[in-house]
Amino acid sequence: MVERKEAKDKYKNFKKKYLIILIFILLLLTIIFFLFIKEKRVATCGDETLLKKGNLCFSKYQTNPKSVTLKYILRGEENEINFVVYGGLVDYISNISKTISYENGKTPLRRDFKLKKINEEEQRKLLLPLIAEIQNMVEDKKDQVRVAISIVQNIPYGESKKNITFRSNQIKYSRYPYEVLYDMNGACEGRSELLAFLLKEMGYGVVLFYYPSDNHEVVGIKCPVKYSLDNTGYCFIETTGSSIISNDQGYYIGWGKLSPEPEIILISEGDSLSNNLYEYKDAKDLIKLSAIIEKEGELNFFQHNLLESLRKKYGLNYP
Numbered sequence: 001m002v003e004r005k006e007a008k009d010k011y012k013n014f015k016k017k018y019l020i021i022l023i024f025i026l027l028l029l030t031i032i033f034f035l036f037i038k039e040k041r042v043a044t045c046g047d048e049t050l051l052k053k054g055n056l057c058f059s060k061y062q063t064n065p066k067s068v069t070l071k072y073i074l075r076g077e078e079n080e081i082n083f084v085v086y087g088g089l090v091d092y093i094s095n096i097s098k099t100i101s102y103e104n105g106k107t108p109l110r111r112d113f114k115l116k117k118i119n120e121e122e123q124r125k126l127l128l129p130l131i132a133e134i135q136n137m138v139e140d141k142k143d144q145v146r147v148a149i150s151i152v153q154n155i156p157y158g159e160s161k162k163n164i165t166f167r168s169n170q171i172k173y174s175r176y177p178y179e180v181l182y183d184m185n186g187a188c189e190g191r192s193e194l195l196a197f198l199l200k201e202m203g204y205g206v207v208l209f210y211y212p213s214d215n216h217e218v219v220g221i222k223c224p225v226k227y228s229l230d231n232t233g234y235c236f237i238e239t240t241g242s243s244i245i246s247n248d249q250g251y252y253i254g255w256g257k258l259s260p261e262p263e264i265i266l267i268s269e270g271d272s273l274s275n276n277l278y279e280y281k282d283a284k285d286l287i288k289l290s291a292i293i294e295k296e297g298e299l300n301f302f303q304h305n306l307l308e309s310l311r312k313k314y315g316l317n318y319p
Contacts, residue, residue: 059086059088059089059122059125059126060088061086061088061089061091061092061122061126062086062088062089062126063086063087063088064086064087064088065084065085065086065087066084066085066086066087066182067082067083067084067085068082068083068084068085068181068182068184069081069082070082070083070130070151070154070155071150071151071154072147072150072151072154073150073154073242073313073314073315074138074143074146074147074150075313076312076313078315079137081130081133081134081137081151083129083130083133083181085126085178085181085182086126086182087182089122089123089126089178089182090178090179090182092122093120093122093123093176093178093179094179096120096176098174100112100113100116110210110263110265111265111266113174114193114196114208114265114267115267117174117176117177117193118177118193118196118197118200118267120176120178123176123177123178124197124201126178127177127178127181127197127198127201128201130181130198131148131198131201131202134147134148134151134198141202142273142274142277144202145199145202145204145221145273146245148195148198148199148202149195149237149239149245150242150315151198152191152194152195152198152239153191153238153239153240153241153242153243154242154315155180155181155184155185155186155191155194156184156185157185157186157187157240157241158183158185158186158187159172159187160172160173160174160175160183160187160190174189174190175189175190176190176193177190177193177194177196177197180193180194181194187240188216188217188218188239188240189217191239191240192208192217192218192219192239193208194239195219195237195239196208196219196267196268199219199221200267200268200270203270203271204221204222204268204270204271204272204273205221205222205233205234205268205269205270205271205272206219206220206221206222206234206267206268206270207219207220207232207234207264207265207266207267208220208264208265208267209229209234209236209262209263209264209265210262210263210264210265211258211259211262211263212262212263213259214252214255214258214259216252216258218236218237218238218239219237219239220232220234220235220236220237220264221234221235221237221245221273222234222235222270222271222272222273223235223246223272223273223277224272224273224274224275224277226280227246227273227277227280228246229246229248230260230261232264233272234264235273235277236248238250241317242314242315242316242317243314243316244279244282244283244286244310244314244316245277245279245280245283246277246279246280246283247279247283247286247287249287249290250318251290251318251319282310282313282314285306285310286307286310286316286319289303289306289307289310289319290319293319294319307319
């Protein structure tokens with residue numbers, strides 16, 4: 001009986017040791033498996049336009065870097081974002097065909113050309129970090145919109161120096177949004193498309209307002225109808241200089257005020273700015289002050305102080 005008991009105990013101990021060894025082997029195999037999966041995950045970037053450096057993936061167009069300083073004003077406080085842009089992407093973009101053709105002979109619309117530039121995928125990859133920078137600077141979503149608008153408005157004005165041949169005619173080169181950022185200058189078209197991209201990627205409904213007779217373009221962001229341009233549901237945003245959201249009564253050197261009824265080009269469906277948009281009241285005050293200056297030539301003490309506060313709040317250099 002003693003021998004049987006000893007044999008039984010030995011068997012139990014052997015079984016226990018075997019079970020421990022088996023658990024250890026299974027745990028080891030599990031660790032090896034996950035390490036293998038992780039290595040496979042970083043071994044390729046899953047996109048032929050991405051290259052691998054260590055465990056990080058980066059665009060093959062991230063060459064010839066330079067830093068640009070993007071200034072913005074938020075409620076009178078001036079700040080800036082330093083952002084790295086890449087000449088490699090500019091070289092790639094500049095060689096994209098500027099034409100659009102459809103197999104059925106359909107004539108492309110202005111919107112088609114806008115979306116082609118705004119939705120370019122390689123550009124998107126290298127512009128998204130700018131949105132992340134803006135979101136890291138301010139938490140409030142409406143303030144993020146204000147920062148994005150101010151950044152674009154504070155990019156210096158400048159026409160492209162390049163010309164291209166189109167149907168035997170020499171025309172001005174139409175820059176992509178990324179090129180405006182890289183060159184740190186742009187006209188109404190490029191700057192409006194850059195802002196449209198930023199607002200679209202932030203999740204907002206966006207249109208472009210195009211004024212054919214003035215050859216001018218601005219951005220519209222979805223907002224309550226009471227704040228919007230001509231009850232369109234989109235608030236007017238001038239991009240060629242510091243301006244207040246919803247102020248569509250600015251005076252433009254060379255032609256005065258914009259013509260009515262612009263062409264509306266839908267860029268994206270999305271969120272709307274909420275109510276209590278303080279810019280709407282500020283824009284109304286500025287319009288009234290501008291009318292007084294135009295009619296009477298000067299402001300009283302209180303009106304002058306109001307104007308100066310608006311200038312500081314938005315970085316305005318007019319009226």
